[in-house]
Amino acid sequence: MEKVSESKRLKRNAAGFYPLLGQAIAMISPLGAVAATMTGAAGYALGSLPLAYVISIIGVLIWINTPYQFSKKINGAGGFYTFNSQGAGPRYGLIIGYMMWFSYFMVITNAILFTSGVFIPGTISYFLGINIGNYTWIPIMTAFLIIITIIAYLGIKPSLAYSFTASAIEIILLIITSIVIIVALGPKNTYVPFTTGPAHGFAGVGVGMVLAIFSMSGSSAVVTLGEEAKQPRKNIKKALLISFLITGVVFVLTSYALTVGWGINRMNKFAASSVPGLIVADKFLGLPFTILLFVFIINSLFAGSLAPLNTSSRMIFSMSRDGLGPSLFSRVHPKHKTPYIAIIIIAAVAYFISLIAGILIGPYDGFVYLVSASSAALFIGHILSNFGLTKTYMRLKAFKPTLHLIIPLIATIILLIAMYYSFNPPAYPVDYSIITAIVFIILTLIAVLIYAKKHPDKIKNAGKSDMLVQDELMEGKL
Template sequence: MERISEGRTLKKGAAGFYSLLGQSIAMISPLGAVAATMTGAAEFAKGSLPLAYIISIFGVLIWINTPYQFSKKINGAGGFYTFNSQGASPTYGLIIGYMMWFSYFMVITNAILFTSGVFIPGTISYFLHFNIGSYTWIPIMTAFIVILTVIAYLGIKPSLAYSFTASVIEIALLVITSVVIIVALGSKNTYVPFTAGPADGFAAVAVGMVLAIFSMSGSSAVVTLGEEAQQPRKNIKKALLISFIITGVVFVLTSYALTVGWGVSKMSTFFTSSVPGLIVSDKYLGLPFTIVLFVFIINSLFAGSLAPLNTSSRMIFSMSRDGLGPSMFSKVHPVHKTPYIAIITMAGVAYVVSLAAGLLIGPEDGFLYLVTASSAALFVGHILSNFGLGVTYKKLKEFKILTHAVIPAIATVILAIAMFYSFVPPAYPVDYSIITAVVFIIISAIAIVIYAIKHPEAIKRAGSTDMEVQNDIYREK
């Protein structure tokens, strides 16, 4: 088989294990997740928030089984697209590819809007009692996306070096904050948050668990670095697992510290406060540390925006390189070896979408609309990939009932429950989010099926270039 020319490939061997680990953790965005998703989980789980996170660890372990098992055999810039195209079928994989691309793309939009239009104004309003203005978020978001684009454009190494450094600092700050709060409380520490009592039953804990699972699910985005990773079949699955373990332990610790720091019986007011994590930090660690924490939460949200920009641009690059997307997205920068046109386009369109959402329905509702649309596509894409995993390993004649059927089936049930509690009953703007995601999924799926019928030979290229590059990587070892 003829090798792929260097002008059509990304920078091989640019990402070692620690860089991959940084990408995994950055997509989770620990400090950002505490500021956003953990606060949302507390609305339901209340004083049982730590219990929700403990249970969610098992949920996430089941969730990441599918990309973990896939990455043992198949890797590439397309991630889930390549997994399913080369495993289940080309048409099936391309449908999932565009679905997961949509999800990761929408993560960029909701992250930049939340940071500029919700978190920064809310923090300034609470601590300084000052309203920065209705439209100040626009220049903040503009600067945010420009810096993101430049870093992603300059190459994967700067992006991953930044992500890894930011991740280490975030984890350290969360551990320090949690330990100080727990030590300061002394004898007031209690086991009660690890029971369902404060939530008035397991039903509320289960809903909180759904959001807790979502807050730790981003690690699977690392699979799109298969072309740039060193020893991808080894290091990607390793980064997936270790990032999950690290963030899982830290989230349980942090959820407990914030719960007891706020007051177990008072957790009903945690969600309704503008920035509860910073309020608790100010109470136990003082304003100077809280300012540092604020800065690094912004940094976390920045890294959490950079990671999906890298991911979505590589997915569309991979599909386009196979002739199954706009050809301009398959171009690689001659110096930086990045899919630079895809990066610039994804960033530009994400900015326009975020701006439109913020202006039309406001930053808060705009954020909810964008994040829910992303969640819907992510859940469906993962469910379809769970089925694709079993098909893939049957083709490989390495099928194992537990890891390739039972665990994916449990993951599908968890995801179905997550979808139900996230979207039922539908409420503004969630109902419009679901419509947006469903319309995108249906239109893209119909278009792909029609294309596959009309161009059966072309559709067979799905994921093939990624596999050829992988073969080159292992031949060169």
């Protein structure tokens, strides 16, 4: 049997269940999601925000069915690229691989820009009344990115250890904050936020649900750690499911606490505030705890930037190792066993894209532009993967209509609705982000088809290296 050279393998057995769980939760970035995505969802769902999150739990459970089912049979550093290449076909998988890579890459750009250019200046302005300047975010973002790059460079173990610790603290802080607020309100607690009344119908709840689903969707990025995981077929799908269950329950609890804490009938002003979560925390728990919360929100956004750097670097590494990406990206550090060239270059490019977006259209609009481009690619990539799952299980002769056809179809419908409400009507700068994502996807499609026509033998290598490593893992040789 063919083997993958030791010099082109990532660190074996580096991640057990708990580190994988930390990576899955870190990609969701619970405190960061509360600061950013939950605030956005409140702008539509208003006082019915908790209802939007309850419904979104069903949506996310359907959403993660596809990576969960794939992970039962196929694992590797390429994640969705390997899934679809080995299941639905090489061309199909390569196109999806670059689309999903683009989405995770853009998560890095929007996360570092939001943290340095929106959240930190907004918090300082509200609580201290100080404007830190128009360009102070640049050195903050520079330091921020250098640190996460170093951690990613040094190996997957320190990255995952950090992610797990940070994720555990985030969850605990959100639970404490929510319980204190709910207990303090006593008889003022009510079931009303779990109805459509405060949102004046289901339309607002529906849009809020879309954003809520997006805020919990990041756990699927853990599939790119298939080569470095212990018992990947068992632990990756387990981390996917449990991370979703934990964050889903916590998000419902937190959304309710913040809604009743802010005021059900005042939620129209919630989203307009720069840092509503911290304002509510300050009201009920005092300034010292709010400062602690602020620190860990920054930490959450930090972990939420590190996770996609690990994910995107492994995806491009996997494609390049198969000869379907720049060969430079297939290099593995001899000591740390990380795709270090990919990590450094991706981090550098992400930095300059964030810098250009922040300078040209401002940090907030830049963040919206980058996160919307990421969303568009993510939605389309997942839709195509839903169809890929059906074809894969038919090929494997293990097809089950409910798991491999009906649920993926429902997930596709949810994603199409999400795309409609997220990007219609198009408004600045979202319209430009859609154009960016579509242009990238079209260019990828053209490039893959041309390459496949000119090099039909090479395109067949898509996902091959991951599968060779997986086969050896299954045989107990690694």
